[in-house]
Amino acid sequence: MGRVNLDAPTALAWLRAFAGLVDERAGELTDLDRPIGDSDHGVNLQRGMHAVVAAFDQETPETAGAVLTRAGSTLVSTVGGASGPLFGTLLRRAGKALDGGDLASALRAGLDGVVKLGGAQVGDATLVDALTPAVEALEAGRSLSEAAEAAARGAASTEPLVARKGRASYLGERGVGHRDPGAESVALLFTALAGAGA
Amino acid sequence: MLLSHSAAVARGVADLAGQMAPSATVVPVGGTADGRLGTDADALEGAVGQALAAGEEVALLVDLGSAVLTARTVLADLDDDAPVALVDAPFLEGAVAAVVTASTGAGLAEVVAQAELARGLRKT
Numbered sequence: 001m002g003r004v005n006l007d008a009p010t011a012l013a014w015l016r017a018f019a020g021l022v023d024e025r026a027g028e029l030t031d032l033d034r035p036i037g038d039s040d041h042g043v044n045l046q047r048g049m050h051a052v053v054a055a056f057d058q059e060t061p062e063t064a065g066a067v068l069t070r071a072g073s074t075l076v077s078t079v080g081g082a083s084g085p086l087f088g089t090l091l092r093r094a095g096k097a098l099d100g101g102d103l104a105s106a107l108r109a110g111l112d113g114v115v116k117l118g119g120a121q122v123g124d125a126t127l128v129d130a131l132t133p134a135v136e137a138l139e140a141g142r143s144l145s146e147a148a149e150a151a152a153r154g155a156a157s158t159e160p161l162v163a164r165k166g167r168a169s170y171l172g173e174r175g176v177g178h179r180d181p182g183a184e185s186v187a188l189l190f191t192a193l194a195g196a197g198a
Numbered sequence: 199m200l201l202s203h204s205a206a207v208a209r210g211v212a213d214l215a216g217q218m219a220p221s222a223t224v225v226p227v228g229g230t231a232d233g234r235l236g237t238d239a240d241a242l243e244g245a246v247g248q249a250l251a252a253g254e255e256v257a258l259l260v261d262l263g264s265a266v267l268t269a270r271t272v273l274a275d276l277d278d279d280a281p282v283a284l285v286d287a288p289f290l291e292g293a294v295a296a297v298v299t300a301s302t303g304a305g306l307a308e309v310v311a312q313a314e315l316a317r318g319l320r321k322t
Contacts, residue, residue: 044236076239076268080236080238081237082264084237085239085267085271086267089271118267166263167262167263
């Protein structure tokens with residue numbers, strides 16, 4: 001499969017599907033955050049995605065890039081925790097890079113923005129561990145489902161790691177055995193993308 | 199400017215630092231818009247915008263985790279030459295050093311430098 005382009009209806013369907021998955025899994029995401037964070041990842045992201053859906057209901061952006069940018073800005077202003085700036089930057093940067101470009105390069109711009117913001121690399125037990133393989137899969141021309149599988153494997157890969165960023169980093173070795181909730185949410189983001197079927 | 203997850207922390211640190219040097223402007227930004235613990239990017243953006251519009255320079259002290267990310271995200275949206283600096287210092291000690299330095303009439307670079315020295319203050 002070649003370059004994936006995203007139109008506005010598909011982008012909207014993607015983020016609405018992500019909001020639905022976050023709703024279904026909010027409790028589970030918060031449970032993941034309980035031993036290693038401040039137990040608010042799921043509920044924070046849920047609040048942010050509710051605000052994103054409400055923003056789309058009020059005014060529908062006209063391009064796929066504008067859909068992602070709007071969603072990102074809404075997350076930055078409504079979440080209150082680290083997932084706001086991180087997921088917000090991912091979507092805003094991807095949105096700005098999207099129009100006229102393909103999805104893989106837009107998501108690469110989003111990933112670069114996240115890395116620049118938070119300073120995490122693969123292996124630090126953060127959302128970067130799920131995002132990087134998913135973006136690489138798309139860059140290699142693989143399907144959205146394969147990208148979603150790569151993200152899920154990346155999220156699972158955080159379990160044996162010692163976190164080096166965020167609240168979990170204070171725990172050191174005691175955080176080993178816990179999956180990073182941000183990485184799990186990135187896996188849901190790509191599951192939603194595969195389901196929306198760009 | 200003081201960005202904290204907690205409105206009470208931002209307010210308390212602002213009170214303490216402000217008492218050291220009443221001539222400096224100390225602006226607390228704490229908690230979320232709906233009164234939870236967390237950082238509010240819109241509130242920070244508004245406060246920074248207001249300070250810049252008033253012709254002020256801004257040294258920004260932040261507490262933990264998402265406060266750092268929120269600050270970087272808001273600062274990334276400003277013009278490159280906007281006189282706003284994110285200070286790499288402990289929140290309370292850095293705030294006191296920044297406010298005292300600012301009250302002497304020092305510029306932003308000096309305020310940031312003095313606040314960052316607070317990182318080395320030993321307590322044992």
